[in-house]
Amino acid sequence: MPGHQPPRGRRPAERKGDVRERAILDTCEALLARKGYEAMTVGDIAQGAGITRGALYFYYGSKQEVVTALVARTVEHLWERSRLTARTDDPREAVTAALRRTVELWNEHGLVMRTAIDLSLTVPPIGELWDHTADLFIAAITAVLERAGVPTGAAPDQAPAMARALCWMIERTFYHASQESREALQEASATCAHIWLTSAGLVA
Amino acid sequence: MPGHQPPRGRRPAERKGDVRERAILDTCEALLARKGYEAMTVGDIAQGAGITRGALYFYYGSKQEVVTALVARTVEHLWERSRLTARTDDPREAVTAALRRTVELWNEHGLVMRTAIDLSLTVPPIGELWDHTADLFIAAITAVLERAGVPTGAAPDQAPAMARALCWMIERTFYHASQESREALQEASATCAHIWLTSAGLVA
DNA sequence: ATAAAAATCGACACCGTGTAGACTTTTTTC
DNA sequence: GAAAAAAGTCTACACGGTGTCGATTTTTAT
Missing domain, CATH: 1.10.10.60 (Homeodomain-like)
Structure with a gap:
């Protein structure tokens, strides 16, 4: 290491x-x-x-092992990038920064990311890799929500649960958009930003 | 017929x-x-x-044809149920009704629905079946958003685009929850309801 | 009752997988 | 820089799943 x-x-x-x-x-x-x-x-x-x-x-x-290694290599990249992201105090800015970074990641690694998602079920090691990646995102989203005033707690309308749902929304929306075009990815990002901000109470 | x-x-x-x-x-x-x-x-x-x-x-x-037929049979059921859903004028009520129905569908047909999603990429006919199903949901969500006052239009923060993102959020959240338990599904529903309502401007 | 259509079977050829053993190349060690 | 060890490569084979074919039996219609 x-x-x-x-x-x-x-x-x-x-x-x-x-x-x-x-x-x-x-x-x-x-x-x-x-x-x-x-x-x-x-x-x-x-x-x-x-x-x-x-x-x-x-x-x-096996073929699965090859693909798992490929996913591992890519996912390593994602973690790297997450670590290097500048911290900011303004939740609004945090949201747009996070989504801008996400667009970049999907632009660069969309293919492997889609493959990882598709194989998460059937290839357990890939499932674990992706779950861990998702957990990082969820944690980040949770942090932003809390900073914006959403209460912490296990209830379905509190930060952690909401963050999970928002994470899946982003994953799936980007998954589809990245099959379309760069522009689609851009619009997807805007839509996700809007919903994220609204549900954080940051939009009048 | x-x-x-x-x-x-x-x-x-x-x-x-x-x-x-x-x-x-x-x-x-x-x-x-x-x-x-x-x-x-x-x-x-x-x-x-x-x-x-x-x-x-x-x-x-082929095996794919068998599974496609199975998905077709199940999806037929979903369409049936959608058609029979009572229309309501109150958006808030529409949301909870739609999600209650969705919970039921995932409880009954979760396995086949997950399979359909997983195979959408690799088995084109299944992809079409599922896309069509998603379109029905998106249309329904769009209708609710518009009735709640969200403007119509192609922009990323207007009804159709938001409906798509919300649909993917629901799909993915339920997909995961239905692998867990009935309770998880119930909580997933509550979280999705909250985000849906908030982004429709129906929560003070 | 009989002819046509529907359904079933067993055998076969094909293709992708993963393994084994022999062989060659590269690296290490003295 | 030669010998031994380790790393890398190949060809051949056995296995298991797929899809097809022609022969045969069962069901249905007349």
Whole structure:
């Protein structure tokens, strides 16, 4: 975790396999875009990465494992970005900042994010990854709601429950919009912002 | 469509195949609950319905077709229920009535509804079925919002766009809750009601 | 009763998966 | 820089699920 372990000499202490691994994940992402999860075969991925099926199984035990690794790589990115987001005291500003960031994430990683959502049910490790990601968002939304004066508590009309519903609204709305176009994503963002602000009592 | 064609004699003019078809769909639903879509095999369904794989292919061309038929049967039910819902003039009442109905639907058909959502991407006919269903809900929500004074128009903070976002919020929230318990569904309903009412301007 | 239509079966060919064992390349160690 | 170990790669195979075909039996209509 802390690591990086800058190679003692000045040349790459990078295993050949590390390069292959990245090639596999990149190919997987490309194929996901071109053919979709179902149609994509282990042979396809191997071929795209310039090796045979047999060799691929040296790295990953199944198609699911490959995709899980891809999702993990992407989701790592999301967490990174969340951590780096500037804190602000004004709830209104927090909402627009959060949604702007979300638009960026979906623009860059929409495909993998949609795949993660689709596979959450069937591939448990992906489900956990995505649940954790959602929890981060929910926590962030909860914080904003509370700062805006929505009471904390377990009741269905208090911050945590509302944050969960708003999170699902955003997830699903962006999920659909990201299949359409950048503009759709932009509008989706505006709509979500409006509902979020209204339900936080921040709109007269 | 109008039909029924009450059998001339007093015996069933019901093809043997009609019974089998129902048996297949019922078995499919049971297996979906027990093993999930991926794990369920055409052989399993056939066996459960008391026939061989070969015979099943006489009725349906693939596992996807079977599930599509099951979704169609269920969705038919949803449309039916929507049509029979009493019209009311008070928006507040309309919201609670709509959500009460939604809770009932998810209680009864949660499994198939979740399956339909999961397969919307990969099985186009199911995608169409579900899109159409969603459109009905969106139209209903739009109507309530407009009656509550939210302006009509294509802008992201006007009725149609908001209705879409609210629909996705409800879908996703209920999707998750229906995996938990009846109580979760009940609370989900309360939270959605609160956000819906607030964003319609119906909560002081 | 008989002919047509509907339903069922078993066998087969195909395709994707995952594993095993032999072989080659890269890295480490002395 | 040679030998040993580790990492990487390949081909071949066995398995399981799919969808199709032609033969056969059962049901329905006349």
